[in-house]
Amino acid sequence: MKKMSKEKISISIDARGSHCPGPMMELIKAIRQAEVGEIVELLSSEEGSLSDIPAWIEKAKHELVDMIKEDGYNRFLVRKTR
Amino acid sequence: MNKIIVIGGGFSGLTIANKLAKKARKYKLDITLIEPKDHNFYEPDLIFYAFNNKKLSKLYKPMHKLVRKRVNHIGMRAKKVETEKKKVILEDGTELDYDYLVLATGVKYIEKDFKYSEQKHIHHFYSPPATEKFRQMIKRFKGGTIVISPSTVPYKCPPAPVEFTFMLDSYLKKRKLRDKATIKFLYPLSVPFTVKEAAVVVAEMYKKRGIEFVPYCNYEKVDIENKKFISFEGEEIEYDELVLLPIHEGQDIIKESGLGDKEGYVPTDKFTLQVKGHPNIYAIGDCTDLPTSKAGAVSHYSAPTIVKNIINQIKGKEASAKYNGKTICFLVTSYQKAMMLDFSYNHPSRKYGLIPMRIYMLFKRLFRFLYFHILIKGII
Ligand SMILES: Cc1cc2nc3c(=O)[nH]c(=O)nc-3n(C[C@H](O)[C@H](O)[C@H](O)COP(=O)(O)OP(=O)(O)OC[C@H]3O[C@@H](n4cnc5c(N)ncnc54)[C@H](O)[C@@H]3O)c2cc1C
Numbered sequence: 481m482k483k484m485s486k487e488k489i490s491i492s493i494d495a496r497g498s499h500c501p502g503p504m505m506e507l508i509k510a511i512r513q514a515e516v517g518e519i520v521e522l523l524s525s526e527e528g529s530l531s532d533i534p535a536w537i538e539k540a541k542h543e544l545v546d547m548i549k550e551d552g553y554n555r556f557l558v559r560k561t562r
Numbered sequence: 563m564n565k566i567i568v569i570g571g572g573f574s575g576l577t578i579a580n581k582l583a584k585k586a587r588k589y590k591l592d593i594t595l596i597e598p599k600d601h602n603f604y605e606p607d608l609i610f611y612a613f614n615n616k617k618l619s620k621l622y623k624p625m626h627k628l629v630r631k632r633v634n635h636i637g638m639r640a641k642k643v644e645t646e647k648k649k650v651i652l653e654d655g656t657e658l659d660y661d662y663l664v665l666a667t668g669v670k671y672i673e674k675d676f677k678y679s680e681q682k683h684i685h686h687f688y689s690p691p692a693t694e695k696f697r698q699m700i701k702r703f704k705g706g707t708i709v710i711s712p713s714t715v716p717y718k719c720p721p722a723p724v725e726f727t728f729m730l731d732s733y734l735k736k737r738k739l740r741d742k743a744t745i746k747f748l749y750p751l752s753v754p755f756t757v758k759e760a761a762v763v764v765a766e767m768y769k770k771r772g773i774e775f776v777p778y779c780n781y782e783k784v785d786i787e788n789k790k791f792i793s794f795e796g797e798e799i800e801y802d803e804l805v806l807l808p809i810h811e812g813q814d815i816i817k818e819s820g821l822g823d824k825e826g827y828v829p830t831d832k833f834t835l836q837v838k839g840h841p842n843i844y845a846i847g848d849c850t851d852l853p854t855s856k857a858g859a860v861s862h863y864s865a866p867t868i869v870k871n872i873i874n875q876i877k878g879k880e881a882s883a884k885y886n887g888k889t890i891c892f893l894v895t896s897y898q899k900a901m902m903l904d905f906s907y908n909h910p911s912r913k914y915g916l917i918p919m920r921i922y923m924l925f926k927r928l929f930r931f932l933y934f935h936i937l938i939k940g941i942i
Contacts (some may be wrong), residue, residue: 499853500758501751505715508750508780508794532752539778540795562796 494552496525503529507522514560525553563594564876567660568642574847574861575666580940581869583630594634600625604930608693609725613733618690643819662872665827671808684804687920705742706802713781717810718856720756725894732896748779759911762904771925822851827851833884835868863888892926902928
C-alpha cells in the first residue's frame with residue numbers, strides 16, 4: 481500500500497524525466513510563486529533529488545511534509561513556511 | 563527549391579547555415595540567414611580577457627568572413643514567426659516563406675533591478691563591455707571580498723563562473739594579493755556547477771585553494787547600499803566586489819511567436835531537435851530547452867542531426883537522425899591547466915578528463931582558431 485498524504489496541494493510540478501538541476505530549479509520556482517503555508521508537490525525521477533531536495537528545504541527553512549517513494553520516482557510535499 | 567530560413571547567426575545559426583550550404587546544390591536548398599549583427603564574437607576567451615590587457619576586438623570576426631557563398635544573409639531582426647502560414651516577418655514588415663525553419667536565437671540578458679554599467683561594485687564577464695569594466699576594477703584591486711554567483715539557472719556555459727574563479731585565484735596569487743582577498747563562490751546546488759562528477763572535483767579544488775563555497779544559494783536581490791548579496795534562502799553575504807552573472811532568458815521573438823516556455827526557451831525534442839509540435843521547425847543552441855549545457859560544443863555536435871533530418875524530410879522520409887547529447891568542453895583550472903569534460907545523455911563525464919592537465923589547456927587556447935576557421939564555417 482502506498483502512503484497517501486491528505487495535505488491539500490496548491491502547486492504540483494511533474495519534473496519526471498528532467499535531469500539535474502531541473503527538479504530542484506522547478507521546486508524553487510514554485511516555492512517563489514506559492515503563498516506562505518501552501519504546499520508544493522514535486523515529482524522527480526532524478527536520483528540526486530533524494531539528497532538535494534531535503535538539504536535545500538532544510539537550508540531554506542521550509543518544511544518537508546512528506547517524501548513518498550513511488551514506482552520509478554519520488555514525490556516530495558513541501559510547505560512554504562516564510 | 564526547398565526554402566530554409568535560419569533565425570539567428572551566432573555560432574549555432576552560422577554552423578547550421580554553412581553546413582546546409584554544402585548540400586545546397588545537390589538538394590536544391592535556398593538558405594536564408596537572418597542576423598542583425600555584422601560580426602560574431604568568441605565568448606569562451608572572456609575568462610582570460612577579464613585578467614589581461616589584450617584588446618577585446620581580437621575576439622570579433624566580421625560576418626561576411628564567416629558566411630558561405632550559398633547563404634543569403636539578411637542583416638535585420640526577425641519580428642515574428644507565423645507557423646500556420648510558414649512565414650517569418652522581419653522588423654521592416656517583409657514576409658519570407660519557408661519550408662523548413664531553424665531557430666538559433668540564443669539568449670538575452672536582462673537587467674531588472676540595476677544596470678551593471680552604473681554599478682561600481684557589481685560586475686559580470688559575459689559581454690565585452692562588462693568584461694572591460696571588471697578588468698578596470700581588478701587592476702586597481704588591493705584586497706577585500708569578491709563574491710561570484712549566477713543569478714539564474716540555466717545560464718551559458720555552466721563551468722564558466724568556475725573557470726573565472728580559478729583564474730581570479732591564480733591572478734591574485736600572481737599579483738601577491740591572494741592573502742588579502744577572500745573569494746566566495748555561491749551556487750544554487752550542492753556542488754559548484756551542473757556536471758556533477760566534475761563539480762565534485764572542483765569542490766575539492768576550491769577547498770585546497772581556499773575558495774569558500776556556499777551551496778544551495780539562489781540569488782534573490784542585492785542590497786546595493788550595504789553591499790550585500792541576499793539569497794532566496796535568507797542568507798546575507800557581504801561583498802566588496804560582486805560578480806553576478808546576468809539574468810538569462812529566451813528572446814522575445816520566441817515568446818511572441820508562441821514557440822517558447824515561460825522563460826522563452828524553445829521546447830525541443832532532445833533527439834531529433836525538432837520543435838515540439840512543429841515537425842518542420844528545428845531549434846539549436848542556447849535558445850533550446852535541451853537537458854544539457856548551453857554551450858557552443860552542444861551546437862557543434864547537434865548541428866549534423868538537424869542537417870540530416872532536414873534532408874531526410876526533403877527526401878520524403880522520417881526525421882530519424884538522433885542527437886545523443888554528446889558534448890566536449892574544457893574547464894580551465896589555472897593559467898597552465900584545464901580539465902576536459904566529455905559527456906552525453908548516455909554517460910556522465912568521462913573520468914580521464916577530470917584530472918587537470920597542460921594538454922587540455924593547449925586545446926582550450928587553440929580553440930578560437932578552430933572555432934572561426936573550421937567549426938563555424940561548417941567544415942567539420
Ligand atoms: C564567458 C563565456 C564562456 C563560454 N565558454 C564556452 C566554452 O568554453 N565552450 C563552449 O562550448 N561554450 C562556451 N560558452 C557558450 C557559447 O559561447 C554559447 O553557447 C554559444 O555562443 C551559443 O551560440 P548561439 O548561436 O546558440 O547563441 P548566440 O551566440 O547568442 O547567437 C544568437 C544570435 O541570434 C540573434 N538573434 C536573436 N534574436 C533575433 C531575432 N529576433 N532575429 C534575428 N536574429 C536574432 C542574435 O543577434 C545572436 O547573434 C561561453 C559563453 C560565455 C558567455
